[in-house]
Amino acid sequence: MNASTPSRCGFVAIVGRPNVGKSTLGNALVGAKLSIVSRKAQTTRHRIHGVLTRDQDQFVFVDTPGFQTRHGGAMNRMMNRVVTQALAEVDVVVHVVEAGKWSAGDAGVVPLLPRNRPVILAVNKVDAVKDKNALFAYVSRLMEQFPYAAVVPVSALRDVQLDILIQELARHLPEGEHLFEPDTLTDRPLRFLAAELIREKIFRLVGDELPYGCTVVIEQWEENAEGARIAACVVIERDSHRPILLGAGGQHMKRIATEARQDIVRLLEKPVFLDVYIKVRKGWSDREAALRELGYE
Ligand SMILES: Nc1nc2c(ncn2[C@@H]2O[C@H](COP(=O)(O)OP(=O)(O)OP(=O)(O)O)[C@@H](O)[C@H]2O)c(=O)[nH]1
Numbered sequence: 001m002n003a004s005t006p007s008r009c010g011f012v013a014i015v016g017r018p019n020v021g022k023s024t025l026g027n028a029l030v031g032a033k034l035s036i037v038s039r040k041a042q043t044t045r046h047r048i049h050g051v052l053t054r055d056q057d058q059f060v061f062v063d064t065p066g067f068q069t070r071h072g073g074a075m076n077r078m079m080n081r082v083v084t085q086a087l088a089e090v091d092v093v094v095h096v097v098e099a100g101k102w103s104a105g106d107a108g109v110v111p112l113l114p115r116n117r118p119v120i121l122a123v124n125k126v127d128a129v130k131d132k133n134a135l136f137a138y139v140s141r142l143m144e145q146f147p148y149a150a151v152v153p154v155s156a157l158r159d160v161q162l163d164i165l166i167q168e169l170a171r172h173l174p175e176g177e178h179l180f181e182p183d184t185l186t187d188r189p190l191r192f193l194a195a196e197l198i199r200e201k202i203f204r205l206v207g208d209e210l211p212y213g214c215t216v217v218i219e220q221w222e223e224n225a226e227g228a229r230i231a232a233c234v235v236i237e238r239d240s241h242r243p244i245l246l247g248a249g250g251q252h253m254k255r256i257a258t259e260a261r262q263d264i265v266r267l268l269e270k271p272v273f274l275d276v277y278i279k280v281r282k283g284w285s286d287r288e289a290a291l292r293e294l295g296y297e
Contacts, residue, residue, distance in 0.1 A: 008173035009058040010091030015083070015112070017105030020096045021124040025156035026050065026061055029166065051180045057170045058178040062090060083112050092172040093119045094165070095146075099129045099153065100138055110146050118149035118172045122165055127155040190267065191218045197263045198232050198276060201256040202245070209244045210236070215281075227271035230264065234278050242278055253278070 014022045030050030052059040087093055095113060097106050113119050121142060129135050139151055150168045154161045195216040202214060220231035236245060246253050253276065261274040 005056050006175045007056045007058070007178055008170065009060070009176045009178050010173035011060045011062050011089070012092045012094060012169055013062050013087055013090045014094045014096060015087070015109060016096035017103065017109055020098045020106075021156045022096050025094070025096055025122065025124060025154070025162075028156045028159060028162055029059070030061055052166070053178065053180070054166065054170075057173055058180065059166070059169060059173065060179060062086075080112055084114075087112065087114045087117065090117065091174055092169055093117055094122050094169070095119055095148070096122045096124050097142065099123050099126045099135055102138070102142070107145075113146055115147075119146065120165070120168050120172075121146075121148040121151045123151065123153040124156050126153045126160060127158045191221055193267060194218060194221075194230060194260075194264050195232065197267075198234070198256065198260040201259045202234065205252055205256060206244050206247075210241055214241075214245070220275075223268070223270075225270070227273065228264075228268055229273045229275075231275045231277070232260075234276060235281050236278060237281050239280050242280070245278055 014026050016022050027050075030052045050061050052061070093114060095109065121139075123135070123139060123142075126135065135153065139153070142148075143151060149172065152161055152165045152168055154165055156162070195218050199214070199216045202210070202216070207213075214237075215235040217233045217235060218230060219233050220229065222229045234245065236242065244252075247255075257274055257276040260276070261272055264272045264274060
C-alpha cells in the first residue's frame with residue numbers, strides 16, 4: 001500500500017443478458033471463493049458477490065437481481081424497476097456483451113443502464129472471435145448505443161485483459177476507507193456463508209410469511225477432496241410456521257434446498273450433498289443458537 005495514495009472503495013455491478021459470461025467474469029475478478037464476506041457486509045442493501053482488494057483499491061462486486069432471472073410481462077417490468085434502483089446505488093456498472101453477438105436481450109439491457117454513473121462495456125469472449133476487424137466494427141456500433149465510459153474487450157474464461165478492466169474500474173472508485181478486511185479462507189466462514197445462502201433462499205421464497213424469520217444452523221459439515229456432506233437445520237419459532245416453510249407437498253423446502261445446494265457447489269467447487277430439515281425452537285436458547293450458527297459447538 002502506497003501511503004501517499006488515498007484508498008478507494010466502491011460498489012460494482014456486473015450486468016448483461018443471460019449467458020454473456022457475467023458469472024464467469026465476476027468469479028474471474030474476485031475468485032469464486034472470495035464470495036465469502038463478513039457478517040458486517042451483509043448489512044448493506046446489496047447482496048455481495050465478492051470483494052477484490054488490490055493495494056489501495058477495494059472493489060465490492062454486488063449481485064443485481066433481475067439479470068439472473070428470465071420473466072415476462074408485468075414481472076419483467078417490476079424486475080426492471082428493481083434493477084434500475086439497484087444500479088443507481090452502485091459506483092460503477094460493467095455491461096457485459098458477447099463479442100460479435102447482439103440480440104434483443106442485449107438491447108433490453110441498455111435502457112436500464114444508469115445515465116448518472118459510469119458504465120463500462122466489457123466485450124467478453126474475444127477468445128472465440130477470429131475476425132478482429134469485425135470486432136472493431138461491432139464495438140463501434142455498440143458505442144453509438146450508449147455513452148459508455150470505456151470499452152474493454154476481454155475474455156473472462158481465458159483471463160484476457162482483465163487487468164485492463166480492473167484498471168478502468170479503479171478509475172471510477174470513490175475515495176474512501178475499505179469496507180472489508182481481506183478475507184481469510186477457513187472452514188468457519190464457509191459454514192457461515194452456507195447458512196446465509198440457505199437463509200437467503202428461505203427469505204426470498206417465504207420471507208413475507210414468516211413473522212419471526214428463522215435461524216439456519218449448520219449441524220454437520222464433512223468435506224474432503226471428492227465432495228461435501230452438509231446438514232443444515234432451519235430453526236423456526238412456532239409449530240405453525242412449519243407448513244409455511246414446507247409449502248404444499250414440501251415443494252418450498254425442496255426448492256430452497258435445491259437452490260442453496262447449487263450456490264454451495266459453486267462456493268466449494270465440488271459436489272455437495274445437502275440435507276435441510278426443520279426444527280422448532282423448543283429447547284433452543286438464543287445464545288446456543290447464535291453460538292452454533294457461528295460454528296461453535
Ligand atoms: N469462449 C468463452 N466462453 C465464455 C467466456 N466467458 C464465459 N463463457 C461461457 O459462456 C457461458 C455462460 O457464462 P456465464 O458466466 O454462466 O454467463 P452469465 O451471463 O452469468 O449467464 P446467466 O447466469 O444465464 O445470466 C458459459 O458456458 C461460459 O463458460 C469467455 O471469455 N470465452
